[in-house]
Amino acid sequence: MGAGACGGRPLAGAASYGLLALLLVVSAPLGLQAAEPGDGCGHFVTYQDSGTMTSKNYPGTYPNHTVCEKTISVPKGKRLILRLGDLDIESQTCASDYLLFTSSSHQYGPYCGSMTVPKELLLNTSEVTVRFESGSHISGRGFLLTYASSDHPDLITCLERANHYMKTEYSKFCPAGCRDIAGDISGNVVDGYRDTSLLCKAAIHAGIIADELGGQISVHQRKGLSRYEGILANGVLSRDGSLSDKRFLFTSNGCTRSLSLEPDRQIRASSSWQWVNETGGQVHWSPGQARLQDQGPSWASADSSKNHKQREWLEIDLGEKKKITGIRTAGSTQSNFNFYVKSFVMSFKNNNSKWRTYKGIVNNGEKVFQGNSNFRDPVRNNFIPPIVARYVRVVPQTWHQRIALKVELIGCQITQGINVTTVALPLALLALLVAGMGLFAALRKRKKKGSPYGSAKAQKTDCWKQIKYPFARHQSAEFTISYDNEKEMTQKLDLITSDMADYQQPLMIGTGTVTRKGSTFRPMDTEAGEAGPSAEAGSHYDRPLPAGRHEYALPLTNPEPEYATPIVERHLARAHTFSAQSGYRVPGLRPAHKHSLSSGSFSPAAGAGAMSAGYQMPQSPAPADPGYDKPKASSCVTADRADANYQKPQLHPTTGDAYSTPRDCLRPLNQTAMTALL
Numbered sequence: 001m002g003a004g005a006c007g008g009r010p011l012a013g014a015a016s017y018g019l020l021a022l023l024l025v026v027s028a029p030l031g032l033q034a035a036e037p038g039d040g041c042g043h044f045v046t047y048q049d050s051g052t053m054t055s056k057n058y059p060g061t062y063p064n065h066t067v068c069e070k071t072i073s074v075p076k077g078k079r080l081i082l083r084l085g086d087l088d089i090e091s092q093t094c095a096s097d098y099l100l101f102t103s104s105s106h107q108y109g110p111y112c113g114s115m116t117v118p119k120e121l122l123l124n125t126s127e128v129t130v131r132f133e134s135g136s137h138i139s140g141r142g143f144l145l146t147y148a149s150s151d152h153p154d155l156i157t158c159l160e161r162a163n164h165y166m167k168t169e170y171s172k173f174c175p176a177g178c179r180d181i182a183g184d185i186s187g188n189v190v191d192g193y194r195d196t197s198l199l200c201k202a203a204i205h206a207g208i209i210a211d212e213l214g215g216q217i218s219v220h221q222r223k224g225l226s227r228y229e230g231i232l233a234n235g236v237l238s239r240d241g242s243l244s245d246k247r248f249l250f251t252s253n254g255c256t257r258s259l260s261l262e263p264d265r266q267i268r269a270s271s272s273w274q275w276v277n278e279t280g281g282q283v284h285w286s287p288g289q290a291r292l293q294d295q296g297p298s299w300a301s302a303d304s305s306k307n308h309k310q311r312e313w314l315e316i317d318l319g320e321k322k323k324i325t326g327i328r329t330a331g332s333t334q335s336n337f338n339f340y341v342k343s344f345v346m347s348f349k350n351n352n353s354k355w356r357t358y359k360g361i362v363n364n365g366e367k368v369f370q371g372n373s374n375f376r377d378p379v380r381n382n383f384i385p386p387i388v389a390r391y392v393r394v395v396p397q398t399w400h401q402r403i404a405l406k407v408e409l410i411g412c413q414i415t416q417g418i419n420v421t422t423v424a425l426p427l428a429l430l431a432l433l434v435a436g437m438g439l440f441a442a443l444r445k446r447k448k449k450g451s452p453y454g455s456a457k458a459q460k461t462d463c464w465k466q467i468k469y470p471f472a473r474h475q476s477a478e479f480t481i482s483y484d485n486e487k488e489m490t491q492k493l494d495l496i497t498s499d500m501a502d503y504q505q506p507l508m509i510g511t512g513t514v515t516r517k518g519s520t521f522r523p524m525d526t527e528a529g530e531a532g533p534s535a536e537a538g539s540h541y542d543r544p545l546p547a548g549r550h551e552y553a554l555p556l557t558n559p560e561p562e563y564a565t566p567i568v569e570r571h572l573a574r575a576h577t578f579s580a581q582s583g584y585r586v587p588g589l590r591p592a593h594k595h596s597l598s599s600g601s602f603s604p605a606a607g608a609g610a611m612s613a614g615y616q617m618p619q620s621p622a623p624a625d626p627g628y629d630k631p632k633a634s635s636c637v638t639a640d641r642a643d644a645n646y647q648k649p650q651l652h653p654t655t656g657d658a659y660s661t662p663r664d665c666l667r668p669l670n671q672t673a674m675t676a677l678l
Contacts, residue, residue, distance in 0.1 A: 042055050042068075053130065053147075054145075074127075091135070103125040345397060
């Protein structure tokens with residue numbers, strides 16, 4: 001026994017050593033497992049170009065001896081923006097507890113303790129690795145950061161509150177993943193939110209953005225309310241709030257009105273519940289009672305068991321395709337019937353199409369909406385993106401005691417889009433028509449375009465090659481002469497004298513101010529007693545002045561076509577007068593003949609004896625051809641040539657050559673005439 005006893009001690013010692021070694025072997029992997037990357041990560045939501053990330057247990061104390069390592073990125077070509085909403089790491093030396101950002105070319109950090117940490121980092125890359133490591137510590141919340149691409153420089157974190165901003169209106173970008181971040185909000189989308197509420201969380205509650213996506217929000221602040229009513233919406237519970245100095249609201253797209261429903265025609269269900277009350281009356285929970293605004297019990301399904309062989313549903317026909325942005329649901333609304341739906345999915349379709357289930361954006365799976373938590377209070381859920389359909393179905397997933405629903409759809413009419421194919425073809429035809437009309441008008445204008453200084457034949461001569469465009473005419477209202485043709489149409493001309501040949505047209509000028517010397521009518525600024533050596537003696541016309549006649553000729557009153565002497569208009573710079581010895585000799589009347597201003601000549605008198613009121617008529621036999629003489633195309637008529645039928649006005653010797661004929665036909669204009677023309 002003694003030997004046995006002595007021999008048992010070494011065995012016991014060996015056993016104890018073996019047990020210790022086994023404990024070390026088992027505990028070693030546990031220690032290594034605690035330091036595995038990702039074990040210290042908490043809330044992490046990311047989408048295409050934004051996201052949110054926290055340490056484990058945030059905002060509680062992060063665990064000891066953990067590592068959180070994640071790689072976040074934005075689309076290539078974009079720069080990455082990091083914003084630290086909160087950083088509370090116990091270590092002061094960053095030896096064992098720290099937060100570090102590492103890219104392919106740079107390292108940012110490590111950050112820890114009470115050291116100064118930048119609130120925002122704009123990286124020169126689209127990808128970065130986030131590493132958070134912890135050792136042994138007593139306290140510390142860890143970190144919360146958000147990120148986005150450089151397309152959103154107004155990025156904020158999930159912890160920003162409305163009272164952090166003083167502006168009455170502003171716009172910010174909320175990242176994805178702010179719904180489940182700790183923090184209270186008070187109020188609702190209709191009345192507004194208390195200014196102490198978290199901005200991004202309130203935006204999710206209001207249905208402005210989806211938690212999976214994030215997005216841009218537009219905020220405007222208003223005067224506060226004495227009380228804020230909280231409700232459950234989009235998975236976020238808003239609490240009742242007390243008086244505050246300010247509140248804020250969100251700017252929405254306006255598609256938030258209630259869509260009217262007719263219960264008898266537009267709502268139907270898979271089944272409905274009927275029961276007999278204490279008095280023997282039958283109570284029917286029909287689909288027509290499913291409108292949220294109606295008083296009384298709701299719709300309830302016939303089957304109350306948890307294991308339905310087929311899904312129950314409540315279907316709504318909107319009558320036409322509409323844009324549906326949200327839904328409000330409630331339970332039975334009856335205190336003695338504690339029925340309500342806790343979760344549901346949505347299905348929709350249009351005419352002659354199959355039913356489709358509304359899916360989530362990120363995982364592309366069937367999206368389950370959070371329903372009611374009691375029979376009384378309504379709950380709102382928004383559809384981002386909206387549903388565009390005529391028929392929708394609410395399909396309950398979980399419920400309390402029995403399926404019971406009251407619903408209200410939120411949305412608006414669809415703005416009719418423009419059919420590009422229908423509109424493009426008429427627009428193209430119209431454009432071709434307009435182009436064709438413009439081309440036709442241009443060709444027609446080019447064909448009719450010509451010089452106003454003579455006939456087409458005359459323009460072909462060398463005399464008129466240099467004159468292509470008329471001068472701009474500014475017609476004088478005082479000094480015009482009218483020619484009455486057979487159609488009683490008035491033509492007004494401003495003419496100036498020129499030393500021209502018999503067949504040359506008088507040039508038309510557009511000088512705004514002319515002298516009245518030589519006018520057929522009495523000048524308004526000529527005094528009766530004006531006289532002088534340079535003044536004209538007697539009348540403007542070469543005839544004796546009969547007794548009792550006025551010094552100035554009156555306008556002709558003969559209704560027949562007349563051929564008056566061209567009016568002399570001179571510029572103010574030339575204070576010249578006509579000779580008293582050489583007035584105008586006016587051709588006689590020719591009733592049956594029309595005048596032509598473009599031909600460059602006037603018709604001669606019809607015969608002898610056509611003297612009228614002292615005017616000398618040309619003494620020449622009547623031409624055989626009643627038309628006008630045409631200028632010769634081969635040569636130019638000189639200024640000294642005399643014609644038997646047309647007497648040229650004789651200028652005063654002191655009057656210089658105001659207008660000379662251009663080369664090959666007319667002498668060049670002198671400086672004074674050029675001034676008058678310009």
